[in-house]
Amino acid sequence: MPKFLNENEAEILRKIRGLILDLDGVLHIGPRPIEGLQTFMDFAFRRSLKLIYVTNNSTLTPEALCERLSGFGIQASETQIITSATATARYLTEVFPDGGEVFLVGEEGLHQAVNGAGFEISDKKPLAVVVGLDRHIDYQKISTAATAILNGARFVACNVDSGAPKQGGIAPGAGSMVAAIQAVVQIPPVEIGKPEPRMFHEAVQRLGLDPEECAAIGDRLDIDIASAHLADLPSILVLSGMTDPEMIEGSLYPPDLIYEDIVEMVNRWELSLGVPRL
Amino acid sequence: MPKFLNENEAEILRKIRGLILDLDGVLHIGPRPIEGLQTFMDFAFRRSLKLIYVTNNSTLTPEALCERLSGFGIQASETQIITSATATARYLTEVFPDGGEVFLVGEEGLHQAVNGAGFEISDKKPLAVVVGLDRHIDYQKISTAATAILNGARFVACNVDSGAPKQGGIAPGAGSMVAAIQAVVQIPPVEIGKPEPRMFHEAVQRLGLDPEECAAIGDRLDIDIASAHLADLPSILVLSGMTDPEMIEGSLYPPDLIYEDIVEMVNRWELSLGVPRL
Numbered sequence: 001m002p003k004f005l006n007e008n009e010a011e012i013l014r015k016i017r018g019l020i021l022d023l024d025g026v027l028h029i030g031p032r033p034i035e036g037l038q039t040f041m042d043f044a045f046r047r048s049l050k051l052i053y054v055t056n057n058s059t060l061t062p063e064a065l066c067e068r069l070s071g072f073g074i075q076a077s078e079t080q081i082i083t084s085a086t087a088t089a090r091y092l093t094e095v096f097p098d099g100g101e102v103f104l105v106g107e108e109g110l111h112q113a114v115n116g117a118g119f120e121i122s123d124k125k126p127l128a129v130v131v132g133l134d135r136h137i138d139y140q141k142i143s144t145a146a147t148a149i150l151n152g153a154r155f156v157a158c159n160v161d162s163g164a165p166k167q168g169g170i171a172p173g174a175g176s177m178v179a180a181i182q183a184v185v186q187i188p189p190v191e192i193g194k195p196e197p198r199m200f201h202e203a204v205q206r207l208g209l210d211p212e213e214c215a216a217i218g219d220r221l222d223i224d225i226a227s228a229h230l231a232d233l234p235s236i237l238v239l240s241g242m243t244d245p246e247m248i249e250g251s252l253y254p255p256d257l258i259y260e261d262i263v264e265m266v267n268r269w270e271l272s273l274g275v276p277r278l
Numbered sequence: 279m280p281k282f283l284n285e286n287e288a289e290i291l292r293k294i295r296g297l298i299l300d301l302d303g304v305l306h307i308g309p310r311p312i313e314g315l316q317t318f319m320d321f322a323f324r325r326s327l328k329l330i331y332v333t334n335n336s337t338l339t340p341e342a343l344c345e346r347l348s349g350f351g352i353q354a355s356e357t358q359i360i361t362s363a364t365a366t367a368r369y370l371t372e373v374f375p376d377g378g379e380v381f382l383v384g385e386e387g388l389h390q391a392v393n394g395a396g397f398e399i400s401d402k403k404p405l406a407v408v409v410g411l412d413r414h415i416d417y418q419k420i421s422t423a424a425t426a427i428l429n430g431a432r433f434v435a436c437n438v439d440s441g442a443p444k445q446g447g448i449a450p451g452a453g454s455m456v457a458a459i460q461a462v463v464q465i466p467p468v469e470i471g472k473p474e475p476r477m478f479h480e481a482v483q484r485l486g487l488d489p490e491e492c493a494a495i496g497d498r499l500d501i502d503i504a505s506a507h508l509a510d511l512p513s514i515l516v517l518s519g520m521t522d523p524e525m526i527e528g529s530l531y532p533p534d535l536i537y538e539d540i541v542e543m544v545n546r547w548e549l550s551l552g553v554p555r556l
Contacts, residue, residue, distance in 0.1 A: 134417075136416075137415070138416060139415050142454055143449060143450055146447075147448050150448060162463075163424065163462045170421060170462060171421060172417065173462070175462070176459070176461045176462050178461070179457040180415075180457055180458035181454070183458075184450045185448075
């Protein structure tokens, strides 16, 4: 049942000109587009909303993500996409403007982002060790990463996600690889992905809007909504993904608005605009 | 320089009839026996000291450890050896007296101990997931372990050692594998190895002595000495391994006695007995 969470619901929605969207649990559920995705995309087009897709996934390149989104019926350009891998590459260029060598624990998306930002991938005296989800993790990689960090390389985590349910089990996330290395070096990493606000700051910058004209939509309190809070952005929780309503009470970071899914959001939004649905 | 740490040094030493010995850093340094090892072994024989070797190493079987010790000039029987793998197997038999299936992340020593205790090694609905050092760790093992734990299997860590220095770097310890899985399941494991006191309790039991007649010798404050404190045993720190004297001040678990190495310990011990060295 739709309900007003606070008196400002209409006010929040009317102000929004740019949306920062999480993917899985919001626009698609695993391999399937979410029901009503086209309704949402049509609404966004009519309202001229600027959209940007922000994901902790560091395994895919922006190109591969565009292709995946296209399979769900979403046409996006690479400039609309921020992954924890591209955000990590950006962080590295800020900290090491002269480039240099970086050791990676990660997959293609991370490799291409860091390499494309002008860094050489190497295990010889790297400036930084960058860790994302790596489904080919092994003992030697953990050892090489830990040794480099203990020798002074900066320890950078694309994100510390614990993992996601998959058919018949759980798929460990980047947080698993990060923890394996952290346990050896006993030093915490610099974190780039959500819930750190860094990616949302970059998203606002790319949207070219004021923060109060933007809102972040996600399905997870501890990742998406926390990140929006830390970036001082209005936040919208959808219940179509990993969050049950009973998890909301007592959450450290309460969302500004809560909807069953993006279709209910569109309905409420149109109501707030005084525009009847066709 | 030998010095009396407290007035009870002589009293502590004179009481000791059984020694619980750590290996690396105490009796050998990596691949080499420690200088004066024979002096120590001769003294122990003359005093009829009962010796038991307790190690967090879960990769070797007691048989393989006896062989390794023999290479250092120490003749030990398998009953004198407690590894975190044999202690884990004992724990499992206490908790699951009827046996059952167990999933392992570990090497030969762990496999043989758990299998030898009557458990079947399996990833199908295991009662427990047991994690030790595994230099063949991979993504699938982390995923299988995490899935089993989330399905209710007990999460058991042989130990949570961070790792050890090796030629040109660091060799990650069991703690790295444990952390990789713990980050996914977000549940802490039952810990068996030092600093948990479980192995020292078993050592005292095997020695058949009163706790005050035993002492634990080790080279690490956070592992060996902490474990002795938690097991209420007198503790002896030797500085021949991983601990520098400046680390002692402010340690949560101060050792009862501190010596450069086991040779200095023997010298002080003989002094305390009023027996001149030959």
